[in-house]
Amino acid sequence: MKKNILGIIGSQYGDEGKGKFIDLLSEDYDVIVRYQGGDNAGHTIVIDGKKHKLRLIPSGIFANNKDIVIGNGVVINLTTLFSEIDYLIENNISTSNLYISNKAHIIFDFHIELDKLNEENKGSNKIGTTCRGIGPCYTDKAARIGIRVADLFDLDSLKEKVNLILSEKNQLFAKYNKPIFDAEKVANQYYLLGQKIKDKVIDCSVFLNNAINNGKKILLEGAQGVLLDIDHGTYPFVTSSNVTSAIAGGSGIGITKINNLLGIVKAYTSRVGSGPFVSEIHNELSTYIRERGNEYGTVTKRPRRIGWIDIVALKYAINVSGINELAITLIDVLSGIDKIKLCVGYMYEGKEINYIPPSNNEYSKCDPIYITIDGWKEDISDCKDVHSLPENCKKYLLLIQKLLATKISYISVGPDRNQTIKVGK
Ligand code: GDP
Numbered sequence: 001m002k003k004n005i006l007g008i009i010g011s012q013y014g015d016e017g018k019g020k021f022i023d024l025l026s027e028d029y030d031v032i033v034r035y036q037g038g039d040n041a042g043h044t045i046v047i048d049g050k051k052h053k054l055r056l057i058p059s060g061i062f063a064n065n066k067d068i069v070i071g072n073g074v075v076i077n078l079t080t081l082f083s084e085i086d087y088l089i090e091n092n093i094s095t096s097n098l099y100i101s102n103k104a105h106i107i108f109d110f111h112i113e114l115d116k117l118n119e120e121n122k123g124s125n126k127i128g129t130t131c132r133g134i135g136p137c138y139t140d141k142a143a144r145i146g147i148r149v150a151d152l153f154d155l156d157s158l159k160e161k162v163n164l165i166l167s168e169k170n171q172l173f174a175k176y177n178k179p180i181f182d183a184e185k186v187a188n189q190y191y192l193l194g195q196k197i198k199d200k201v202i203d204c205s206v207f208l209n210n211a212i213n214n215g216k217k218i219l220l221e222g223a224q225g226v227l228l229d230i231d232h233g234t235y236p237f238v239t240s241s242n243v244t245s246a247i248a249g250g251s252g253i254g255i256t257k258i259n260n261l262l263g264i265v266k267a268y269t270s271r272v273g274s275g276p277f278v279s280e281i282h283n284e285l286s287t288y289i290r291e292r293g294n295e296y297g298t299v300t301k302r303p304r305r306i307g308w309i310d311i312v313a314l315k316y317a318i319n320v321s322g323i324n325e326l327a328i329t330l331i332d333v334l335s336g337i338d339k340i341k342l343c344v345g346y347m348y349e350g351k352e353i354n355y356i357p358p359s360n361n362e363y364s365k366c367d368p369i370y371i372t373i374d375g376w377k378e379d380i381s382d383c384k385d386v387h388s389l390p391e392n393c394k395k396y397l398l399l400i401q402k403l404l405a406t407k408i409s410y411i412s413v414g415p416d417r418n419q420t421i422k423v424g425k
């Protein structure tokens with residue numbers, strides 16, 4: 001089958017290095033589409049040593065002459081959008097081919113305030129969200145009171161919609177002594193913001209299907225990771241969107257047309273925010289890895305929790321999403337570690353299990369079963385092919401490939417575009 005439509009998704013808890021691969025592979029595609037999430041994402045792209053960070057605009061924007069689309073499954077913070085457009089223009093990156101779905105939902109300031117309030121009220125049970133209003137915006141979408149891009153252009157009906165959406169929220173803000181929002185002011189403010197994007201608005205599904213019919217190649221950009229998926233992740237410690245199945249729904253491309261799914265896998269595991277993490281490392285080795293991997297949140301700057309690679313969780317992620325090839329990233333970070341562990345099973349109440357239990361309570365009580373292999377000392381960040389990798393590094397990669405029964409197509413040995421080994425290519 002001709003592989004003309006590629007999805008790139010995170011296979012763990014986000015921050016696997018999706019941005020790098022979306023940028024790298026965009027060269028081979030005509031249209032790059034983000035299909036879910038919002039500015040909770042933080043994607044890093046390094047080109048010739050210069051670091052760029054994007055939260056909302058697809059990472060394919062740095063490739064030349066591509067159409068870049070923010071799909072209907074995304075929730076849009078317009079302030080973030082404009083600041084990213086300004087940043088790109090300052091860096092001589094054209095945004096003239098950036099398009100926005102008329103059906104994407106808008107994140108309002110009150111969603112952000114509500115996100116913060118929800119977290120405060122949860123106390124020690126808080127999710128550790130990015131406080132970008134993602135959950136409340138998707139909540140309104142599901143409650144069918146959300147406001148979409150297309151709604152920004154008719155001021156009278158926008159006022160009615162804002163009134164409706166604020167009626168309950170303002171009561172809640174008042175109850176907790178938080179400032180309330182003036183619906184008229186909010187509607188006027190967002191109407192004006194809407195005017196600034198009007199010429200970029202498209203019907204995403206029509207646009208993409210026309211492109212496909214004209215023989216164009218499409219790359220779909222995922223945010224977050226499978227274990228943060230609202231259905232398949234470690235609920236409730238997840239984000240509020242579908243990370244995997246939204247690939248079709250969030251873009252308006254029929255599911256039968258998506259024929260290749262590249263899972264990005266960090267050579268270890270990281271997680272920001274609360275939730276179970278069976279293979280978490282609780283000794284000084286986590287600091288070694290965190291510092292070498294610069295494991296601090298792109299959006300919130302929080303230190304990321306660090307653990308060994310979790311084969312059980314990865315097998316699950318591959319199964320629920322249909323990932324058919326892998327890119328292993330940040331493997332250079334593991335240089336200098338004497339013994340490397342892979343979590344290959346869990347112990348739950350004295351029994352060995354090889355699946356993720358459905359309840360978080362149970363998952364938090366699981367202990368890791370590890371196999372341990374020898375590490376390598378060499379710096380591998382300049383390696384250009386598989387043969388030049390240290391023997392133990394090759395053994396580690398082959399073991400991951402075997403345990404996951406999925407082909408490793410790329411090995412990433414540093415953040416830059418050119419620090420990438422294409423396996424057998
Ligand atoms: P994303 O959210 O999946 O796009 O990932 P992030 O950009 O949030 O986090 C990945 C981090 O690792 C970024 O700082 C990247 O520049 C960096 N990175 C990506 N691939 C590699 C790699 O192979 N080696 C190292 N050392 N850093 C990498």
Ligand code: IMO
Nearest residue numbers: 014015040041042128129130223224239272273
């Ligand atoms: P990228 O695309 C890592 C996490 C938050 C929190 C949970 C819910 O860069 O991989 P939310 O604000 O979405 O309601 O927070 O999800 N989270 C991420 N963690 N990378 C991300 O995106 C994330 N987006 C959300 O830390 O635990």
Ligand code: MG
Nearest residue numbers: 015042043298
């Ligand atoms: Mg990130």
